[in-house]
Amino acid sequence: MGPFDFIKAITYTKENLFLDAQAAKDYRKSSWIINRGLSQNPDTILYANEMNKYYFLPEDWKFSFYLNSIPKKQRYAKWAKKDPAADSLKLVMEYFSYSSEKAEQALSILSEAQLAMIKEKLYKGGK
Numbered sequence: 001m002g003p004f005d006f007i008k009a010i011t012y013t014k015e016n017l018f019l020d021a022q023a024a025k026d027y028r029k030s031s032w033i034i035n036r037g038l039s040q041n042p043d044t045i046l047y048a049n050e051m052n053k054y055y056f057l058p059e060d061w062k063f064s065f066y067l068n069s070i071p072k073k074q075r076y077a078k079w080a081k082k083d084p085a086a087d088s089l090k091l092v093m094e095y096f097s098y099s100s101e102k103a104e105q106a107l108s109i110l111s112e113a114q115l116a117m118i119k120e121k122l123y124k125g126g127k
Contacts, residue, residue: 003030007037010066011044011075018060027059041077044070091118 001023009015017023027034039048047070051062085107092103092110095118110118 001026003033003037006030006034006063010034010038010063010070012072014067014072016067018063024059027063031059031062037079038066038070040079041075043073043075088115091115091122095122 001017001020006017006027009017018027035048035051038044047066051057051065054062057065088107089100089103092098092106092115093100096103096106098106
């Protein structure tokens with residue numbers, strides 16, 4: 001059973017999946033991604049935050065909390081993705097010792113070749 005099966009049961013079907021003995025093991029393996037999935041939606045972010053505080057609780061308690069407190073509703077939320085411009089912004093901030101505002105202005109002026117040169121100069125090695 002995958003993490004999205006648990007999210008669907010919590011938010012939409014309201015089906016108790018813990019009747020199956022394997023469910024606790026599956027939930028334990030993916031509890032962090034279930035929490036992350038629920039934190040992507042404005043309706044459920046506070047519930048996910050509450051479970052972050054009480055990470056030490058047993059899995060069936062966490063699931064029961066979610067199942068009984070989150071209202072039934074079909075939710076579609078895009079997962080937050082890393083902004084590709086953030087890496088370039090950090091490079092410009094470090095290279096020129098700029099604040100984030102100045103770095104954004106400089107980033108709009110710099111070409112791809114100049115960004116590649118900055119990235120090469122700031123390369124520190126390793127993985």
